[in-house]
Amino acid sequence: MDEAGLDELLHRARRRDEGALSELVQVFSSRVYGLLYRLTGSRDAAEDLLQETFLRVVRVIDQYEHVGRFEAWLFRIAGNLARDRARKLGRRGESSLTDDVAEELVADSGRHAGASDDPAEALDRREAGAQLVAGLERLSAAEKEVILLRHYSELSFREIAAILNVPLGTALARAHRALRRLRADLGGED
Amino acid sequence: MTESLHELEQRVEREMALLRNLPPAEPDLRCLGSVQAAVVGEGRRVMRRRRMRGMMWTAVGAAAAILMAISLSTTSGGSGMSASDAEAALTEWTVAVDESTDRLTTLLDGGWIRSDSGTGAEDDGELDDLLRSLDQSLERFEAL
Numbered sequence: 001m002d003e004a005g006l007d008e009l010l011h012r013a014r015r016r017d018e019g020a021l022s023e024l025v026q027v028f029s030s031r032v033y034g035l036l037y038r039l040t041g042s043r044d045a046a047e048d049l050l051q052e053t054f055l056r057v058v059r060v061i062d063q064y065e066h067v068g069r070f071e072a073w074l075f076r077i078a079g080n081l082a083r084d085r086a087r088k089l090g091r092r093g094e095s096s097l098t099d100d101v102a103e104e105l106v107a108d109s110g111r112h113a114g115a116s117d118d119p120a121e122a123l124d125r126r127e128a129g130a131q132l133v134a135g136l137e138r139l140s141a142a143e144k145e146v147i148l149l150r151h152y153s154e155l156s157f158r159e160i161a162a163i164l165n166v167p168l169g170t171a172l173a174r175a176h177r178a179l180r181r182l183r184a185d186l187g188g189e190d
Numbered sequence: 191m192t193e194s195l196h197e198l199e200q201r202v203e204r205e206m207a208l209l210r211n212l213p214p215a216e217p218d219l220r221c222l223g224s225v226q227a228a229v230v231g232e233g234r235r236v237m238r239r240r241r242m243r244g245m246m247w248t249a250v251g252a253a254a255a256i257l258m259a260i261s262l263s264t265t266s267g268g269s270g271m272s273a274s275d276a277e278a279a280l281t282e283w284t285v286a287v288d289e290s291t292d293r294l295t296t297l298l299d300g301g302w303i304r305s306d307s308g309t310g311a312e313d314d315g316e317l318d319d320l321l322r323s324l325d326q327s328l329e330r331f332e333a334l
Contacts, residue, residue: 016233022226029225030216037215050217051225058232128211136212151209157199172198179205186208 001027006070014061025054028071032078035152038136039082039145043100049085053078075153076163079145086141128186135185143178146171 001009009027012020032053037046056077064073136144149160161171193201217225 016237018230018233021229021233025222025226025229029222033217033221034215038212046215047217047221047225050221051228054225054229055232058229059236125211129213132209132212147206147209150206151212157202168199169195172195172202175202176198176205179202179208182208183205 010061010064010070013058016058021058024057028074029054031152031154032074035075035148036078036082037100038148038152039079040085041100041137045085049078049081052081056081069155069159071153072155072159072163075149075155079149079163083141083145131186132182135182138185139178139181143174143181146174147178150175 009020009023013024029050033046033050036049036053037043040046040049053074057074064070136148139147146157146160146164149155149163150157153160155163157171157175158168161168164171
């Protein structure tokens with residue numbers, strides 16, 4: 001969606017135009033859900049947090065000032081919700097279970113990656129996908145968050161650093177460390 | 191030589207290509223539909239609360255104006271009430287209105303109207319009744 005189209009959509013969403021609110025969900029839900037699923041490792045949690053993210057958007061969209069990108073504001077809300085959930089689980093002594101991810105690794109991590117005509121290539125992609133998912137689970141929460149935010153939000157590292165309230169250098173260092181570990185998991189050079 | 195932030199950023203951006211193989215994770219249609227319905231419902235509630243708050247302020251303002259006029263006419267009509275008594279009564283009344291308005295605002299902001307657990311249909315009916323009664327109150331004030 002181009003900037004003018006998004007401006008118009010947000011203008012209508014501020015008036016709580018029902019079509020605009022539905023469209024907002026339609027346009028951004030895949031990326032927000034992707035982030036939430038990879039952060040929580042649970043489909044149920046990702047669905048709950050996705051709904052809560054958009055409910056908050058509807059409640060406070062008047063406070064959103066169009067000075068930065070809408071995505072920065074949206075993904076900040078989603079990221080905060082995921083972090084709150086992780087904190088609550090941590091306080092209760094529960095781990096952020098990743099049964100869904102484990103299931104995904106076993107069953108269908110490459111289901112969507114099999115579009116290639118070449119079976120060998122599809123297999124490689126499937127394996128790479130599964131290794132990536134497994135590798136992500138081994139990263140620290142902070143490392144995982146920074147690269148997933150970059151991947152799903154498509155924001156710059158500068159914007160991500162602002163979302164996470166850390167210096168740009170810290171965000172880049174976390175991302176660099178995370179990617180080096182993932183590459184090592186995939187058998188590349190370290 | 192220390193790598194500059196800009197160089198590090200460019201390098202990390204290139205390395206991000208690694209995540210291209212991440213399997214897609216998308217909400218299913220049921221989830222999408224449920225989020226859209228919840229969001230549209232919340233949008234309606236926000237608008238209703240906003241409209242209601244506007245009406246409350248209008249009602250409070252109208253009541254204030256009428257009571258002030260009554261109080262002033264009583265004072266100037268030789269009711270025996272001194273000017274200072276009338277002023278004290280008005281101040282007392284204004285404080286009472288402020289407190290009531292604060293309570294209303296707190297109730298509205300605190301989600302008195304909102305019910306996350308219900309279907310929303312009952313809330314809608316209640317709200318419509320409330321709004322209708324407010325409309326009628328204002329009409330009565332206008333007729334005075």
